[in-house]
Structures are given as structure tokens and as C-alpha cells.
Amino acid sequence: MPHLHVASSARLPVASRLRWPHIRSERGATCQGARGLATVAAPAQATHSPPPLDSKVPPRARGARELWLHDKAYEHGFYQSIAKIMQWRDRYVEDRTIFVRHEEMVDLMRGLGAREEDFGRLQVVSDNLQTDPTLPFRKSRTGRFCMDYDRQSLRRLEFQSFSLSAAEDFKRHDSDTVRVFDEIQEDLHSNTVLQGLMIFKAMVMHGVPTMRRPNFDYGANKWVCTMFNLRTLTRPDILGEPALEGVHTDGVDHTMTTYPGSSNMTPNSAVTLLHERDETTGTPFHETSPNKIYGRAQHTKFLDTLLVADHEYKHSLSPVYAVDEAQEATRDMLIFFTRKPVTEGHIMAGSDSLKSHEESPLDIPLFTLPNGECAD
């Protein structure tokens, strides 16, 4: 079985992969089918004093709770993080999935400028979850963001309801229904580690062509990122299932899952299997075909992160089991679903607004790659 990989030491100096001063998306990069494809790297061009990032986010006084890449653009650790993220992007282009472990993810977030106190805040933020619209063993909140490459910004979007359909390889009792989740609160919205995770994801996935889904606007220079903060609970009277639906996809282009923590959870809990696309949707985790398993991953340490090209694999997860079966076990997750905006005919058409969130605005710069968007 192929394994999910961890990046090796630096292979390319950062200056060979980046182009200053105008780092922005360019159309026309090489696109090839699904797996095993490559994108076009920019020519080497080193500078000693790089100017600010080329974001169109208006200069303004920013709050302490915003991760502002401009502030780090002259620091050594920033360039090291960018170089490592580029290596992960290479791996993602090759394998269509990566798993980044705790220690490196912490370093990457620090390098991008995340505040030290936000690491601790992220580990306890799931304590404030209250309800879930359809699952009795889960608590959840959601927030919507736009990775907007017309502005090179990450922007929080207004609230919308949520649906996943059986047509998108998601078969559960609540498939095709409209679900209304609680919204994330200031404690998560303002966490610079959360913001850094989305900047990381945008850097790795942007310009990586994947197998296309119907009814997505692949001509748009924007991505919609629906983020979920989830807590799965197992108690003596109920078994927590991170994927009750069995083998499925998330109906998006790129899914990223990051682990804040757990309590009273056994080591065999919440194992993620990646399956070949011809595995039958809905198959329970323990009944999947061994010869259709592509890889296995398990989040066990703070900030362990899995990224998958969602339409190119299916996935399933084992339940959450309790060490002390008389007590509650919990498993917290941050899930980032990212896709192009939908078009008419998609179940989310009419619930895919690109308007900014009025009560809790966020508008921070993204880091844009020179080989940017892929057009065909």
C-alpha cells in the first residue's frame, strides 16, 4: 500500500521557486489530466530585499488578530516556510495527497506569522461547540471563506446553508437536505493559526489541476472554502462516527483536515483510509476492499494535517472509541472543503454567495504563486 509521505529536506532554494516583486497568478500553466502532472515553475530570480507581497487588499490598520503576511516578508523564517510549503506542493502535484505532521505544521504556521498564544487557543476552541443539525454524536460550527485570486486575499464570506448530495458520492440519511450549522465565533475566526492553515492550503492547492466536477465554475479565479469545526463524541450510549456515511467524497476539489486534539480516545480510533475511485460509495469502513485502498493516515498530534484531491480518491474513517468506556471520548477536527464557485444545476446553487461577512469581516493577503491558475 502506498504511504502518505513526509517531506524530505529542502531540495530547492526558495529564490529558485519564487518570483519577486510581482507574485500573482498567471494563466496558461501546463495542465495534464489527473495524477502525475506537473506545473510550470517560474525562472529563478533572487532579490536581496523583496518588496511587499502583491496583494490588492487595501492597506489599512490591521488588528492583532489578523495574520498579515506583509509583516513577515523580510524574515528568514518566512522564506524557509515558503520553501517547505513549495516542497509540499510538489508532492501534492505528484501524489494528489499529502500528510504534514505536527512538528512541521507548527513551524510552518510560526513562519507565516501565527501568534504564539493562538496555538493554545486552537486546542480548546472546540469546547465551545454546541450542536449539530443532523448528527446526535457530533457538535459543529462552520465558517465560509473566499480564496480570492482576483484580489490575492482571503476573505470571510457571509453565512449560507449547506448541502451535500448523493450525486457527489455522499450517501447518508441527510444527503440532499439543507443543513443549517451554527457559525464559528470570534474565538476561532480571529485565530491566526486558523488563518495560516487556510493560507497554507491555498498555496499548496492553487494552480494544481484536478479531475473536474460538474457544475463548478472552473473559469473563476476564486475558491470557496467552507470550514467546519467538529467534535465527534462517543459515550456509553452512542458511538461517534467521523464518517457515518462510510466510503464517500466531500463534493469538492480539495479537502484538508487538521487535528486540534482529542480526549479519552483509543489509538485505533479515527483512522482515515483513502480508496480508489471505483470503491463503492457507502461501503462501511471495515468492509472496504483491501485492493482498492490507496493509503492510510491518522491524525494523532496537534496540527497533523491531511490534504486530498477530493474527486480523485474516496475516503472513509473508523469510529471514535473510548479508552475508559464509562467516560466520554472526544475527537476534534478542523475541516476545510475548497472548491470553485458552483453554477446552475448544483445543489448549492443559490447558497454560494461571495458577499463578505458583515458582522465578522476578515480580509487578509494570500501568498500567490508565480505559476498560478491553470487554464485549458
Ligand SMILES: [Fe+2]
Ligand atoms: Fe469526508
